[in-house]
Amino acid sequence: MDTDPEIPGEVAAVVRAALDPPTGAAESVAGTPDPGLDGVFLTAIRVRGFRGIGPETTLELPAGPGLTLVTGRNGSGKSSFAEAAELALTGGNRRWDGRSATWREGWRNLHRSGPVRVELEMRTDGPESGLTVAREWDTGEPLPGGAWTQRRGDGPEQAFADGQWAIPMELYRPFLSYSELGALVDGKPSELFDALHQLLGLDELITAHERIRVRRLDLERAARTARRERQTLSAELAGVTDHRALRAGALLRDPAPDIAELEELVADTAAGPEPAALRAVLALELPSAERIAVLAGRISAAVAAVAGATAPEVVADLRILELLRAAYAHVVDHTQLAAPVDIPDSADPALPGGPAAVDGRTVESAGPGAHDVALCPVCGHGTLDRQWLLDTAAAIDGLSARTAELARARSDLTGALADLRALAVDLPSELTTAAETAGLDTVGLVETWAQWAGLSESRELVGLPGRLRTVHERLCVELGFAQHCAGKELDRLDEAWAPFAPRLRAWLELTRTVTTQAAELQTARAAEEWLKAATARIRDERLAPLAGTARWVWQTLRQQSSVELGGIHLQGNANSARRVHLEVTVDDVDGAALSVMSQGELHALGLALFLPRATVAASPFRFVVIDDPVQAMDPAKVDGLARVLATVAWERQVVVFTHDDRLAEAVRRMQIDARIIEVQRRERSVVEVRPAGDPVHRYLDDARALLRTPQLPRTIADELVATCCRSALEAASLARAKRVLLADGTDHREVQRRIDRAQSTRAMVTLAVLGPGHRIEDLNKQLAKEGRWAVEVVRDATAGAHVPIDRDLAELIADTERFAEWLAR
Structure with missing residues (x-):
């Protein structure tokens, strides 16, 4: 502002006021960074009973810049270390986000009972360099629970200060899983925009812009409301014969209405609660006679169908069916079969019991140590085994067929009665209010309405359709008479001029406010435009280094790719459609490269967008953890990935988990200085960690x-x-x-x-x-x-x-x- 000669003084004053927080109202933030949270390196990941790791296993890492590859076959437990580190620091796991609950059910190791613990040891800058963060769950405790603690050096354990970690973790998130690689590019456009925008440190400017925008919107909303209400009043008053209404309409149609005369017109008019109460009665509606006739017919038909389908043997079959279904669900819930059991296609897919009775049609094997037999829950001696399940499924199928007609008839009747309950509601409060406020006679209507509401509780179903029609006809007559009386009383109260007086009074007050604030609105618009343009210039300046790093990463990774990455721009703002625009060319031709890029190229581009954010100089995290970045890349890109990781590792601790041997081979072949660790998983989730050279x-x-x-x-x-x-x-x-x-x-x-x-x-x-x-x-x-x-x-x-x-x-x-x-x- 100081160097812009064209900005008016009043505009500059509005911008300066928006940049300064309101006096005595300091704005709070979600959390403040821990003063000791800086220069964070990982030294060890310790896991017990989590995911693929049973007995406690420690993955030790060199606490400093350098590249570490953690290798192992699929299922070896290596990714469990990466997920444990992410869970310890963030409380969640991006790999599970947006997935079904099934992804979270297997977080406890199957081969180890008892407490689960994940622990992350770190080294930070400062005198107390040791920092340990741990999460521990007791037996049976759900994933969102558990004790979350942190400890400095040899000091006591304290509750994890997640508020102090939240802001840097959101800005400089150092974890990247395989599932996130593609999502960084083809996910929601606004998510990548928000991540980069927050990183640029423009919060104060965005907050200032939001203050000005909110004020401008309030002023514009008041002006629009005043114009709209003036047009509405003018049109409505033109059809009223009252002389005051005619005069008020003429004043409102004048481009410069006489405000003083309008104030005199509305000064002697008062209003009360009676008209509102009477209008509420007039607004009441009952279901149409046609709708009641249809409902009565449904009830009658359903009652007849139930009576026709009800026979002693069918009722007995239905009770047996219910018992068998409950028993079947009990066995499925309390039996772990050592071998799968195929359920006949005729079995009821709606049976409870989880995986055993859904569309898969298979009771799945529980593996070693499972048992095939459940004790009878009734006598406690008989056994219910795999053959019993097959026989019971067939019996259920047969009983379901024999009782289908009765079940369908009962369902129809239940639905019809539910519709009746929805229509036959209790006495509306509007009638009570009108009786108390305006003296409306509602005695007969209240009695009839009580009968109407009581229909939904009737136990006698045979004559219910007839009673429904009779009570509805009588209720329509009673309500019509009450509304007629309310209309006559309202006509007496609502003279032609009375409804317009409070509206004119409110419009006059709003118009005075809008006139006073007209100059402020123009200044707010100019201030918002100036600050938006200034923020965009600063945003582009701060984005340039990150965009340069992303282009370097892509250029190194793109090996033999025809896609060229140019500029990276943020389009839009927090209050509009926003996205990250990538300037890309395919064989020197501008185009939508994302639609033609391979999965490996998309992952390489995702890594190019992740690394600049995770390795920005202001980040307190001096490490990045990347899980499985290799599997969709061709060999040329693996060599490029090795070069990128080696370069980043000069200043950062880079930990890469991969089951693909190509990255380790490229590191050795290119003589890149890296520590390679091998993870092996033995029987019963015993995981071993050893140097691979x-x-x-x-x-x-x-x-x-x-x-x-x-x-x-x-x-x-x-x-x-x-x-x-x-x-x-x-x-x-x-x-x-x-x-x-x-x-x-x-x-x-x-x-x-x-x-x-x-x-x-x-x-x-x-x-x-x-x-x-x-x-x-x-x-x-x-x-x-x-x-x-x-x-x-x-x-x-x-x-x-x-x-x-x-x-x-x-x-x-x-x-x-x-x-x-x-x-x-």
Whole structure:
């Protein structure tokens, strides 16, 4: 505003007032971020009795930037870790959102009874870096329940402060499941718009715009109401013969009506509650005679049908049918069959009992440990087994056929009586009010209405149709007479002028207000337009870096795709249709690319939109957890995904869960520094977590393989083996340096800067052994304290990568492994 010479002073004042919260009325927010919630890394996910994990299992993660792949076959339990972490921090799981209740029923592990617990250990910036969040459910407790706690360091457990986590979790949500990948692109347009819009930090501007908009709408609504009511009054008054009405109509048709004269016209008119009470009586309506005749016919026919279908043996069959249905439902609910049972197609699909009696027609197997027999609930000794279920289903089918006519007749009668109850309502309060307020005589009408209302409770059904017609005719006569009396009394009270006086009085008051606020309305419109344009400019400026990151991610992932991603724009606002517009081209031709993109391309685009939001600098979460991003991607895109994840992992902790071996293969083939963890599930949900090969051992295994390759010339083999040993030393030194520096509370950005400055192998070893600030020249002196072998292994591995060395290479590999183990201690 200060740099805009064209904005009027009154418009600027309205914008400034909207940007400042009202005096003495500070606006509340859903929650405020925890001051200690910053620089959050995951250190461990601990799970017991949840989803595919039975006994307690811990997935340990390196707390710092880097890429971790958690691999395992489908059903191994790896995704249970991802879902547990999401559930511990958010209280829900996006994979289940919008799904049927069946998706939530299997959250308890089938092979472990007792309490369920998910626990997430984290490291944060600040003096108290340890943070643990846990959710625990007792036996039988539903998923929305459970104890939700958090603990700082070794301090006491406290209730989880979900309000403090809500805002950052909504803005920078670090979890992405496979089901969300496609939804980010092809879900509701407004959801992605809202997610990105919130991220841009425009809340104050949006709130200010909303204040101005609400005020502008109030002013416009008042002006519209005044114009509309003036037109209505003018038209209605033209047909009234009262001289005051004729004069008021003429004044209202004048472009500039005389407000003072209109006030004089309505000043001496008063109104009371009697007209309203009488009009309410006139508004009462009864069902038509035709409708009553149809209903009476239905009741008569239903009564006759019930009488015709009722026979002692049919009634007995119906009672037996009810007993068999209840018994069948009891057995299905309390029996777990070791093998499936096919139910005949003639069995009643409406039988209760869950999966055993619905359209699937199969009582499903419960697996090992199930039992096929239920005790009879009546005698407690007889057994009800699989054959009993089949026989009972057939018996139910037969009994249903024999009692169908009686059941249908009873159903028809029940429906007809329900319609009667809906029509024969109690005495309307309008009649009582009219009798008390306006003195309307309703004694006969009240008595007849009592008979009318009593019809729905009648136990004598044979003569009910006749009584229904008779009482309805008498009630119509009584109500007609009461309404006639009410009309005559209303005519006496409602003289031609009386109805218009209060309406004119209200219109006069509204018109004075609208006239006073006319200038404010024009200013509010101008202020809203100016602030909307300014917000759009700021929004585009703040979106540009995120859009650039998304384009980079897509460009890296799109490998061999003909779809090109251009600009990303937010269209609309919080009060209109809103969406994220993606500028895309297909083979250099503008078009709706989403309709022609493959599932793998849609997932790649979804990842391109997720990562900029999850890795924005302002996010307190320094980690992202991605579940199964690979399965719909072709090999070229998997290589691109590996590059993207490796780049993001320079500053973020990236944890990827995948059953697809292609990502791990691409990471190894492209020599991307990553930790690969394998998850295996054994019998009864026993889950094991073990390293699938770290960089140090990978380099050493390569060195040993080279040493065992007779086809390789000696000179080349020596150089390659020494190079692998040097790489193993660098990887071990890098791991130790990160671990020690982060444990000392050093910010992860500073750790990365120190690592980047270590340009040589000896510099990296120096950083790992001596710590920051020490000279490379001091390294040998420190290593000599461990032993001469330590000095020699660093020297020979570094030199042997460039020149021949006089040393047994098997010994060099062994000493390199010994040195790496020493660094890991």
